[in-house]
Amino acid sequence: MDENDRSIAGFTMAGHALVHWFETSIPIFLVVWLAEFDVTIALLGLVVALGYAPFGLGALPGGILADRYGTKRLIVLCLAGMSLSFLALSVATSIYAIAAGLLLWGIAASVYHPAGLSLISTGVDDRGTVFAWHGIAGNVGIALGPFVAATLLIVLEWQLVAALLAVPGLLAVVYGLTAQFDPTAAVEDDVDAGPTEALSLSDLLGNSRALFASTFAIVFVIVTFEGLYYRGMLTYLPEILHGVPAMETLAVPEGLEGISPADYIYVGLLVVGMAGQYVGGKLTDRVSPDRGLAGLFVALAVLAVAFVPVTTMGLGAIVALCAVFGFFLFAIQPFYQNAVAVYTPPDTRGLSYGYTYLGEFGLGAASIAVAGFVLEGFSTAAFFVLIAGFAAAGAVLSAALAAGLDRFLEASPDTATGLNE
Structure with a gap:
């Protein structure tokens, strides 16, 4: 891989790992929230669904936004949004505030996959290798998210754990703002692959x-x-x-x-x-x-x-x-x-x-x-x-x-x- 490939790989690997870091840590909080807010499992399940639903349904508008505003900008906003959502969860005092925090997380997280994979597909020459490392990073997040959350909950209050889980995301935002790469390096010079003007409905x-x-x-x-x-x-x-x-x-x-x-x-x-x-x-x-x-x-x-x-x-x-x-x-x-x-x-x-x-x-x-x-x-x-x-x-x-x-x-x-x- 050349320097541009490595830079995009590092940026997207961080984003992919953190999306699943947050995603798989949410179920760990369920037992705590059941006791904290004295709600039924059915109601809490509905609340959690508010976070997971836009994660999938928001992928299409996320892809449209990536084409319009550029992939790097969308990924940085995704990381910031997910981190701020967990900070909001850390100060939640009601089940309604939990629902709002999870909804914000789902909206922010939904843009990552279309933006991240679009960036790899247009900016990376050694695409197969970067797809491989990108996927590995996602699995790291899938495994570490619940493990770290469950371990921290043994010794810390859930509010502090939620705030600590946001820290890697905030660090990734700083990293993303300083990362330098060409997002269209793998595309022919005569092909337009950059951000476009806003598309009409037609x-x-x-x-x-x-x-x-x-x-x-x-x-x-x-x-x-x-x-x-x-x-x-x-x-x-x-x-x-x-x-x-x-x-x-x-x-x-x-x-x-x-x-x-x-x-x-x-x-x-x-x-x-x-x-x-x-x-x-x-x-x-x-x-x-x-x-x-x-x-x-x-x-x-x-x-x-x-x-x-x-x-x-x-x-x-x-x-x-x-x-x-x-x-x-x-x-x-x-x-x-x-x-x-x-x-x-x-x-x-x-x-x-x-x-x-x-x-x-x-x-x-x-x-x-x-x-x-x-x-x-x-x-x-x-x-x-x-x-x-x-x-x-x-x-x-x-x-x-x-x-x-x-x-x-x-x-x-x-x-x-x-x-x-």
Whole structure:
């Protein structure tokens, strides 16, 4: 990587890690808030949903803003907004103030993924390597957020913990303001990839129609199926692991009765995901995104079905399967991120990633409700078959894309006809 690539990598890695640092620390506060404000779980769940909902739904407007105002500016504002939101939580004295703080966090966090990935796609020459390190940084945040929050809550009041969690974000804002790089270094000189004038509604609709008349339409559906798989598995796998026979037979040391070995297995899965992110990112330089996605979706479908017999086996088999699963679950992410970069024009990259993460985090969240219904009304085996079905659908679409399905669409990503000039 050259100096510009390294600068963008460092900036986006910090942003990606911190988005998930804040995101995964929020559930740790739930038990404390239940006792602090004497509210029902249902009400608190609604309050937390106010934070998570805009995180996914705001990705599309976040992408539009990235195209309009520039990616670096949006990411710095994202970091500042998330940090200030947690500072607001630290002085909250009612459940309504908690709701307001979480809502502000979700709005601020929603712009990161379309802005950060747009920046990498237009500013980095060694894109696969940076996608890999960017993904690893996200996994670091996913693992460290709840770990640090839970550890600090043992010895400190929750208000102080919320304030301390904001400190890395504030430091990242300072770093971002001083970072120097060319956000369009990877784009040809005659291609406009910088901030544009505000688009009219007709221009925005025209650009959107052009995107969905191109190969991006297939990529969007593929990403949505990946989101359905990802959200469903990561939401319910911890609960499933808690109930498997192998966990119930393990003795927990005195004084650690609240900790289950399943929790450590789950965190380990996320840690192994860092290796998956790295390998997947490096492979995007060698394997086309459509073929890579097809193969990885097949692997994920097989792994989901494999959980049915393995959860009845011993601890060693469960740990091994979770490790392999964690690797492949995160190895696929650089491939769909690269697919967006390959199949969309540079001047609408923010809009493209906005739609991408609307599918990943917004539409993908539907599997939480659907899979929860299946898990409660049917069986664990039916749950894993459903999840495998999402991966199978993604594999079929990816294979069709590799076979030339995009030729049947009206526009190609190279011409990008209909996009606003």
